[in-house]
Amino acid sequence: MSDNKPTKQPLSTKSKVIITIAAAILLVAIAWLLYFIIDYLKGQSTYDDLNGQYTSSDGDNWYNMCNVDIAALKLINQDTRGWLFFENEDISYPIVQGTDDDKYLNTSFDGQTLRAGSIFLEALNSGDFSDENSIIYGHNMRDQSMFGKLQKYKNEEGYYKDHLYFQVITSDRVYRFQVFAFNDVSETSDVYTITFARDREYVDYIRMVKELSQAGIDVPDVSETNATDDEKIIENYKRLTTLSTCTSQDDMRFVVIGTLVGEYDRVNKRVLYDPLDL
Numbered sequence: 001m002s003d004n005k006p007t008k009q010p011l012s013t014k015s016k017v018i019i020t021i022a023a024a025i026l027l028v029a030i031a032w033l034l035y036f037i038i039d040y041l042k043g044q045s046t047y048d049d050l051n052g053q054y055t056s057s058d059g060d061n062w063y064n065m066c067n068v069d070i071a072a073l074k075l076i077n078q079d080t081r082g083w084l085f086f087e088n089e090d091i092s093y094p095i096v097q098g099t100d101d102d103k104y105l106n107t108s109f110d111g112q113t114l115r116a117g118s119i120f121l122e123a124l125n126s127g128d129f130s131d132e133n134s135i136i137y138g139h140n141m142r143d144q145s146m147f148g149k150l151q152k153y154k155n156e157e158g159y160y161k162d163h164l165y166f167q168v169i170t171s172d173r174v175y176r177f178q179v180f181a182f183n184d185v186s187e188t189s190d191v192y193t194i195t196f197a198r199d200r201e202y203v204d205y206i207r208m209v210k211e212l213s214q215a216g217i218d219v220p221d222v223s224e225t226n227a228t229d230d231e232k233i234i235e236n237y238k239r240l241t242t243l244s245t246c247t248s249q250d251d252m253r254f255v256v257i258g259t260l261v262g263e264y265d266r267v268n269k270r271v272l273y274d275p276l277d278l
Contacts, residue, residue, distance in 0.1 A: 044145055046108050047116075051092055055083070062087065062165070063174045063264035063271065070171040077109055081127050082170040084119055084136060084243075088163050089149055095136060095168070097121040105139075115139070116146050124194055129168055129175060131194050132202060133240040136168075140245040140254070147245035150256050153182040153214070160215055166258060168241060169266075176262030176274075177241050178220075181213035184252050191242065191255055203230045206237050209257055219259055220275040 054073055058064040066085040073080045079096040086092065094109050096118050104118035121127065122135040138147030152159045160179055168175045185191050191209060196202040210216070223235040239260040244253050263273040271277075 044143070046110060046112065046114070047093055047145070050094060050109065055085075055092065062167070062176055062262060066092065066167065066169060068169045070169070073109075074171075077111075079104075080109075081121050082129065082168050085167045085169060086163065087165040087167065091147070091149055091166070093119040093138070093146070095119050095121055097125070097127055098123055101137065116141055119146065122192075122194065129170065129173075129239075129241070131239075132196055133194050133242055134168070135192060135194065135242045135244060137244050140247065147243065150182075150243060150245050150254060153179070153256055154184070154254060160217065164217075165261075166241075166243075167262075172265065172267050174262070174264040174266060175239075175241075175260060176264075177258030178217075178261040179256055179258045180217045180219050180237075181209045181215075181257040182255060183212050183214045184247060184249075184254050185212065187251050187253050189253075189255075191257070192244075199230070199234055202237075203233045206233050213257075220261060222275045 050073075054069045056067045058067045065087060066083070068083040068085075070080065070082065073083075073094055077094075077096060079098060080094055081097045082095045084091065084093050084095050096104055096109060097120060098104050101120070101123050104120040106113055106115060106117045108114045108116065109118050117139055119136060119138040121129075122137065125131050125134050138150075140146070140151065141148040153163070160182065164179050166177055166179070168177070190205070191212075193205060196205060219236050221232065221236055223232040227235065237259045241258050241260075243256040243258075245255075247254050260273070261276055262271075264271050
């Protein structure tokens with residue numbers, strides 16, 4: 001009985017090429033995956049370190065929930081304008097401002113090249129947050145860092161009810177804002193208006209923003225009893241901050257808009273405005 005074992009056929013040149021290409025694609029995919037993981041971890045570590053070194057909590061009042069050493073941060077980056085802090089969410093980052101809105105898209109606070117970039121103030125805004133509407137940008141990161149968690153306003157029903165307040169902290173002030181509107185908007189939307197020449201324009205702007213909001217949210221009424229509707233808007237929406245992040249659509253953005261409901265003088269340690277405490 002003959003022992004006829006099957007002969008192993010050598011791989012054809014075509015098969016070898018296919019295997020080589022497949023292996024190369026796999027290696028590239030693994031390399032990209034590692035790059036993204038390392039990039040995310042570097043970003044997280046960078047901003048965690050900044051929080052640990054330059055922020056602290058001094059009490060339970062809203063104005064001392066987050067104490068920030070802005071002067072020390074400016075020694076690291078002279079473009080520092082303040083710090084953004086959410087009272088009931090893990091969003092706490094330095095705010096920088098470049099001469100254009102490209103500089104900090106993929107540059108971290110300490111100058112590293114990172115996909116997360118920085119949280120940055122619109123280049124056309126006043127650096128002291130004195131405009132009627134200050135616009136702050138941040139990436140919608142997949143790991144929910146930076147402005148990734150803002151999507152919860154849109155995707156989690158009732159989320160806004162427990163996440164109404166955020167703060168902008170500067171060297172001499174703590175500004176407290178209450179969220180009153182959020183939704184997807186076009187990247188060219190009038191939502192991104194910074195200043196208004198007349199009260200009429202500002203009143204129309206507030207009405208437009210409230211109408212486009214995904215939820216109707218009341219703000220404290222500090223107006224006079226006999227005030228007109230327009231006067232109420234001017235009194236109750238003294239100053240705005242708009243937080244803007246990207247969406248899955250290239251020409252759309254997601255915005256969260258807050259109105260000023262608190263101002264604290266960090267130098268003289270006194271509350272200047274607090275309608276919620278009336």
